[in-house]
Amino acid sequence: MSNGKITVRRVAELAGVSPATVSRVSRGSTHVDPVLRERVLRVIEEHGYKPSHFGRALAERRHGALGLVFPGLSGPYFAELIQGFEVQALETGDSVLVLASHSRDDTDATVIDLAGRVDGMAIHGGTVSDAALEKLCGMVRVVVMAGDTGPAHASVRVDNSSMRGLTRHLLVDHGYRRLAFVGNPDGSTDVTVRWEAFLAAHKTARRKPPKEPVRVGLQQSDGVIAAKQLLDGDEPPEAVVCANDETALGVMIGAMGRGLKVPDDIAITGFDDMPMASLVNPDLTTVRQPVRELATTTARLLADRSPDPAGAVLLPTEIVLRGSCGCRDGGGG
Amino acid sequence: MSNGKITVRRVAELAGVSPATVSRVSRGSTHVDPVLRERVLRVIEEHGYKPSHFGRALAERRHGALGLVFPGLSGPYFAELIQGFEVQALETGDSVLVLASHSRDDTDATVIDLAGRVDGMAIHGGTVSDAALEKLCGMVRVVVMAGDTGPAHASVRVDNSSMRGLTRHLLVDHGYRRLAFVGNPDGSTDVTVRWEAFLAAHKTARRKPPKEPVRVGLQQSDGVIAAKQLLDGDEPPEAVVCANDETALGVMIGAMGRGLKVPDDIAITGFDDMPMASLVNPDLTTVRQPVRELATTTARLLADRSPDPAGAVLLPTEIVLRGSCGCRDGGGG
DNA sequence: TTGTAGGCGTTATCAA
DNA sequence: TTGATAACGCCTACAA
Numbered sequence: 186m187s188n189g190k191i192t193v194r195r196v197a198e199l200a201g202v203s204p205a206t207v208s209r210v211s212r213g214s215t216h217v218d219p220v221l222r223e224r225v226l227r228v229i230e231e232h233g234y235k236p237s238h239f240g241r242a243l244a245e246r247r248h249g250a251l252g253l254v255f256p257g258l259s260g261p262y263f264a265e266l267i268q269g270f271e272v273q274a275l276e277t278g279d280s281v282l283v284l285a286s287h288s289r290d291d292t293d294a295t296v297i298d299l300a301g302r303v304d305g306m307a308i309h310g311g312t313v314s315d316a317a318l319e320k321l322c323g324m325v326r327v328v329v330m331a332g333d334t335g336p337a338h339a340s341v342r343v344d345n346s347s348m349r350g351l352t353r354h355l356l357v358d359h360g361y362r363r364l365a366f367v368g369n370p371d372g373s374t375d376v377t378v379r380w381e382a383f384l385a386a387h388k389t390a391r392r393k394p395p396k397e398p399v400r401v402g403l404q405q406s407d408g409v410i411a412a413k414q415l416l417d418g419d420e421p422p423e424a425v426v427c428a429n430d431e432t433a434l435g436v437m438i439g440a441m442g443r444g445l446k447v448p449d450d451i452a453i454t455g456f457d458d459m460p461m462a463s464l465v466n467p468d469l470t471t472v473r474q475p476v477r478e479l480a481t482t483t484a485r486l487l488a489d490r491s492p493d494p495a496g497a498v499l500l501p502t503e504i505v506l507r508g509s510c511g512c513r514d515g516g517g518g
Numbered sequence: 519m520s521n522g523k524i525t526v527r528r529v530a531e532l533a534g535v536s537p538a539t540v541s542r543v544s545r546g547s548t549h550v551d552p553v554l555r556e557r558v559l560r561v562i563e564e565h566g567y568k569p570s571h572f573g574r575a576l577a578e579r580r581h582g583a584l585g586l587v588f589p590g591l592s593g594p595y596f597a598e599l600i601q602g603f604e605v606q607a608l609e610t611g612d613s614v615l616v617l618a619s620h621s622r623d624d625t626d627a628t629v630i631d632l633a634g635r636v637d638g639m640a641i642h643g644g645t646v647s648d649a650a651l652e653k654l655c656g657m658v659r660v661v662v663m664a665g666d667t668g669p670a671h672a673s674v675r676v677d678n679s680s681m682r683g684l685t686r687h688l689l690v691d692h693g694y695r696r697l698a699f700v701g702n703p704d705g706s707t708d709v710t711v712r713w714e715a716f717l718a719a720h721k722t723a724r725r726k727p728p729k730e731p732v733r734v735g736l737q738q739s740d741g742v743i744a745a746k747q748l749l750d751g752d753e754p755p756e757a758v759v760c761a762n763d764e765t766a767l768g769v770m771i772g773a774m775g776r777g778l779k780v781p782d783d784i785a786i787t788g789f790d791d792m793p794m795a796s797l798v799n800p801d802l803t804t805v806r807q808p809v810r811e812l813a814t815t816t817a818r819l820l821a822d823r824s825p826d827p828a829g830a831v832l833l834p835t836e837i838v839l840r841g842s843c844g845c846r847d848g849g850g851g
Numbered sequence: 852t853t854g855t856a857g858g859c860g861t862t863a864t865c866a867a
Numbered sequence: 868t869t870g871a872t873a874a875c876g877c878c879t880a881c882a883a
Contacts, residue, residue: 192876202853203853204855206853208879209878212878216853217852237634237877238581238634239576240875241878242575243875244878244879246572248572249635250615259597259598260597263597264592268590268618268619271590271616271619272619280615281615282615283614285601286600286605301571404594405794438771438798460739461742464742464743465771466771466775525860526860526861536869536871537861541861542862542868542869549869550868551868551869554868569860570860573875576862576874576877577862579875
């Protein structure tokens, strides 16, 4: 078997044409004599010629790769994010370079370095300092996902204001008194905005919000930890509003582990509408957000070759009322 | 601000030296006159010169990148895998290209293409056909993680045989009669081996195993689905052995949602020992596997420049007995 | 339509 | 130690 050392020149030689012609054929250029094309194609096939990314990248000054930077969290949200992004990138022939272990306090050097190896970068809200972001923008096209555009070229995010309606629902429709919020507003832009919407709903309803959110991460285990803090305290809340479904599930597990009934003893809501939300008992009241679209839109913006990408895209969300807020009294294991 | 168009030649010019010297300095080569080095460094600093990955890659014939291929699953396991891999890769200055949306029935073309953009690839067991794997091996160094070496250059996996001891524990120490297995042996090498170990333990104990596993995926929602199938049937099992912690949690949620008590009414075990395992009530009996080490070892093997990497690395695992199998009767919410 | 020649930015080789 | 010079593999004017 021929090893990968076969080059344009060699193919040209074997096919009795010039390297230029091979290049044209290999990239499906028009304007090539069918006979020659056929001859070249056969040699390519026969010897398994693959244009070198090295040479191509250098000549075209294009990496054919997109970067994806986010805080290394587990869970359905990020899995969906990666996959959506990747599928879209593949669509345009781009590869995906990920930086999943990046937290804001890391040195920015890593992400700057990444910028030198890609044609565009997607930065998840809250993972990179504004200073670094600005530097990045001077190097490649940058799209912020789930965050403010800031110095970036564009941004794509979901409409977190649904959290306001959801909170109002709890406050007004159900008449719950003491609400708690689980999630760290400093952790990500999404949580910041959701916490603000939570506060705003209280204000509109002329009700006093909790002084502080329960500052934990976004994983299921964080929800369990929050439940411990919330339910073992003096005044447990009547309803717990969680920054995402995972923590909501965690809180629910914690509550049930204490023998509490949801929603009778305590109401719980999430955000995302991931698969588990409709599978638990009671099923989870939440806000549905189009995670996949968030990812694909971002990738599309990045791959777009037009001079300037759209400014800020806002994706719609939808409140999904189910059992865990008390809207149905079926189930309640 | 100077745009990124500054090259070696330009720096050389500005510093009054040759491009070769700039190259030597930029790469920290020894044998450079301190005076010149200083002069060059200042110019580099001043103009923000960054060696182009294009040029460097072509000249060194080295991408400076590693590929990571796995089935796009969510959950702590894969999150840990990515991060561990990435951290180790960063250690050697490599970037990480991921292919997370690859399922076995995809065209192999995608993964073959990836091979042309990296110096080495980590393939998660059960994601690529043997034919494709063989082809890949002719292009780059390939290490299989959590799977058989096969045609690959090396493999790293964990010792799944602990599943045998765990099953024996359920069968003999606890004396459970009917056990069920949740997980699809065809889905991944790990599950294949765990199912086989489950069967082997039955054989050794001279007990009849279930005819079939409950063939579901590895996510929490799959566990809920399995619970439905298992618990709503005629003869619910006395103990459910799950292929991983996530599905175990799902089964537990399903069981509790039906008002069943764990482990009194039904025992449940997992595999992984992820954070949630010790947080639920009752806490989860499981097998601890070193996921991070799995990832870092793989990355290290890939980055290793020595002629041939080690053959097959086997990482140890450890049975962790907790409440969900019936070993402690505290808790049991 | 095809071929020739030069350039993309860096590193490697070999004299000096 | 330093500096010309030649790859590295491909693409793309430009000329034929």
